[in-house]
Amino acid sequence: LNQQGYVAEAIAAYHQALSINPALAEIHNQLGLALSQQGNLSEAIRSYDHAIQLDPNLTTARRNLEIALLRQGNVGAAKPLLESSTFDQQHTTEQKAFDHSRSKLLAGHAGAVVAQRNVSPYRTLLWLGAGILAALALGGWFLRDRWLPTPSIQLPESAFNTVKSTGDLQRVSTSVVTALATEHLNKGNFTDAQAAIETLLDRGALTQAATVLTPVLRQKSGDPTLNFLMGRLAWQSVNVGNKDYSLDDARRYWETAVKQKPIAEYQNALGFAYYTEGKLDRASRTWMQALKSREQRSNQPAATQASSPAASQTLTAYAGLALVAAKASANQPPSQQANLQNEAIKLRQTVLADDPVSFQPEELAKNWLWSETAIKDWRSTLALK
Known part of the structure; x- marks a missing residue:
């Protein structure tokens, strides 16, 4: 895509974000930058002005408005901004570039200098593409990390009214779930944030989750x-x-999670990472730890009440151990091979006796934790006699 195409996508993304929450001052400011890149100075000025009305302390919007007015040749309108500006006096690279651009314009030089000098600090942002730009609008993370103090993102009240429980997340759009997840994290509501992020992951909205x-x-x-x-x-x-991303990334994150909080859910995931890497001993130990974690938390061994999340974690660990036994049997002498296969069959039967539905390959294909490779190996384990 050419540069104009990227700007058009950026503008569309900003408009979409503002349709969700028109009170995002920085998004109005960024929309103005994109419009300015298109040469639409009148609309850009309106966007900058709107941003300033929402946040009078947004100095970047004041800078951009001043530049736009000067590019229009409207020095009279820009002059009050020049006189009342309270810009940061620390001359960063961005500030020096801005000052240089303003001086050039006031001296009557070409507007092209302005475009090169003033807009360049934001050029990378505008070319990132609609996906990240929309995410920026909803989450504010790109600007927060690079340009701005952490913003307080305000969602429309209707969004919060609509989502009052985890089940309600299934009935709202992905963009709203993304915004809610960000808002909950900003407020330290990790439980609600986790539910929203898991909803994104369940939907396969991986860019938004990232x-x-x-x-x-x-x-x-x-x-x-x-x-x-x-x-x-x-x-x-x-x-x-x-x-x-790589398998190594997943495994490292899960190792950190298990180290900090050794619970069955995290251990089961780590077990699958080790198994996929071919580290059968580590996978086996990790799934055994998952079973131990479940017993310690419930004070009873059991794969009971298969429909409960806790029981599901227990059965997942048993299934993992069955995979390891079946896989390890492949390169063993006949006698040991038979022993390992018998162990795999016993573990498999323990799983299927408590939950004959969820651990069928067709159902496992709906489970994010089970990769195609794991499901293929599970089919082989089911076929053992």
Whole structure:
């Protein structure tokens, strides 16, 4: 796509964000930059003005408005801004470029200099594409990390009124779920944020999940829940062929999560990572730890009440151990091979006796944790006699 095409996508993304929440001052400012890139100075000026009305302290919008007015030749309108500006006096590279542009314009030089000098700090942002730009609008992470203090994102009240429980997340759009996840994280509501992020991952909205998770994980790199969710994001991304993530990424995030919080859910996920890497001993130990974690939490061994999440974790660990036994039997002498296969059959039967439906290959294909390779191996385990 040419540059004009990217700007058009950026403008569309900003409009979409503002349709959700028209009170985002920085998005109006960024929309003005994109319109300015198109040469639509009148609309850009309106966007900058709207941004300033929403946030009078948004100095970048004042800078951009001044430049736009000067490019229009409207020095009279720009002069009050020049006199009343309270810009940061620390001369960063961006500030120096801005000052130089303004001086050139006031001296009567060509507007092209302005475009090159003033807009360049934001050029990378405008060319990122509609997906990240829309995420920026909803989550504010790109600007927060690079240009702005952490913003307080305000969603329309109707969005919060609509979503009052985890079940309600299924009935709202992905963009609203993304915004809610970001808002909950900003407020420290990790339980609600986790539910929203898991909804994104369940939908396969991996770009949106990454937009929410990446900035907060930088600040809370040791948080077990965030690491587990980031590991899940990497795992699902690898399974759909996304080269931005690797199996090693998923395993490392899950190792961090298990180290900080050794619970069965995290251990089961880590077991699958080890299994996929071919590290059968580590996978086996990790799934055994998952069973131990379940027993310690419930004070009873059991794969009872198969429909409960806890029982599901227990059965998943048993299924994992069955996979290991079946896989390990392949290169063993006949006698040991028979022993391992018998062990795999016993474990398999334990799983199917408690939940004969969820562990059928067709159902496992709906489970994010089970990759195509694991399901193929499970089919082989089911076929053992």
